[in-house]
Amino acid sequence: MNKRMVLGSRAHSLFLLFSLFLCLFSFVKGELRLNFYSESCPQAEDIVKEEVEKLYHKHGNTAVSWVRNLFHDCMVKSCDASLLLEDTSSTISEQNSPRSFGMRNFKYVKVIKDALEKECPNTVSCADIVALSAREGVVMLKGPYFNMRTGRRDSKESYSQDVINSIPNHNDSLSFILSRFQSIGINAEGTTALFRSIYAEYLKGRCPSPEPDPKAVAYARNDRDTPMIIDNMYYKNLLKHKGLMLVDQQLVTDPSTSQFVEKMAVDNDYFYEKFTEALLLMSENNPVTGDEGEIRKDCRFVN
Numbered sequence: 001m002n003k004r005m006v007l008g009s010r011a012h013s014l015f016l017l018f019s020l021f022l023c024l025f026s027f028v029k030g031e032l033r034l035n036f037y038s039e040s041c042p043q044a045e046d047i048v049k050e051e052v053e054k055l056y057h058k059h060g061n062t063a064v065s066w067v068r069n070l071f072h073d074c075m076v077k078s079c080d081a082s083l084l085l086e087d088t089s090s091t092i093s094e095q096n097s098p099r100s101f102g103m104r105n106f107k108y109v110k111v112i113k114d115a116l117e118k119e120c121p122n123t124v125s126c127a128d129i130v131a132l133s134a135r136e137g138v139v140m141l142k143g144p145y146f147n148m149r150t151g152r153r154d155s156k157e158s159y160s161q162d163v164i165n166s167i168p169n170h171n172d173s174l175s176f177i178l179s180r181f182q183s184i185g186i187n188a189e190g191t192t193a194l195f196r197s198i199y200a201e202y203l204k205g206r207c208p209s210p211e212p213d214p215k216a217v218a219y220a221r222n223d224r225d226t227p228m229i230i231d232n233m234y235y236k237n238l239l240k241h242k243g244l245m246l247v248d249q250q251l252v253t254d255p256s257t258s259q260f261v262e263k264m265a266v267d268n269d270y271f272y273e274k275f276t277e278a279l280l281l282m283s284e285n286n287p288v289t290g291d292e293g294e295i296r297k298d299c300r301f302v303n
């Protein structure tokens with residue numbers, strides 16, 4: 001072998017070694033991807049869909065809970081199902097935080113998990129259940145369907161001490177709320193789209209207010225017969241000054257969001273597109289993947 005060939009084959013071996021290393025690294029590090037369970041549990045996404053639909057028909061307010069769970073789980077450190085951990089001698093649940101006010105239906109996560117465990121034991125993470133159930137929840141609320149990457153793993157701890165700093169309060173300013181969402185990569189346009197699922201609509205039902213117009217605020221909370229529909233009506237109402245909270249009106253007047261409110265009010269497809277993008281960004285915030293974390297057997301407790 002001449003010198004050139006030796007060098008060539010050395011370079012080739014180095015290249016192979018490097019590729020192997022990259023492969024191993026990406027395996028250990030892991031990544032979210034479409035159809036993550038295609039081999040280990042091909043029915044996983046269908047099972048979640050089926051259970052979410054069944055639950056919705058029995059308990060109509062579950063769909064909104066799945067959407068809210070995604071926000072409260074992903075905003076606090078990572079989409080890792082830390083939200084689902086319950087109190088134990090060593091764990092303080094994130095659900096006890098004042099920011100988790102009114103959160104409900106956690107018990108039905110177990111129904112979804114049990115159905116998955118029956119079909120594919122120890123395979124589908126609780127974090128992916130949070131993500132996929134939110135997607136199906138949106139569909140139940142007549143919102144858009146979208147593909148979602150999976151492969152999230154579950155945290156081994158709760159981050160109860162981080163909840164207050166991560167989830168905004170209902171009387172925080174718009175600029176503070178925008179900066180919280182910006183910190184997980186969601187810009188003003190995406191945050192404007194997420195406002196559709198934010199609290200104000202619900203608070204109106206819970207605490208009806210005579211201001212600014214009693215007819216405009218008369219509507220149902222989700223445990224009544226007329227569940228929320230995810231569409232652009234909220235933005236149309238905002239432009240008619242029917243927002244209940246100060247922050248709703250800020251959304252219309254603040255130059256960083258007003259243009260998006262106006263566009264969303266007239267174009268439902270544009271709203272759906274931005275809503276989907278923002279929800280997906282939220283669902284992929286800093287996930288636990290690869291050989292980190294675990295696949296919890298019972299979403300309420302670490303293994």
Ligand code: HEM
Binds near residue numbers: 103168195
């Ligand atoms: C600025 C950030 C947010 C604040 C301050 C906030 C606050 C609240 C509050 C106070 C409630 C009412 C609780 C009750 O009356 O039971 C609520 C409910 C809700 N929030 Fe948020 N939220 C925010 C963002 C979001 C986001 C980004 C989403 C979803 C993507 C979301 C989804 C929901 C849903 C679906 C409900 C109704 C849950 C139910 O009726 O069971 N929120 N939120």
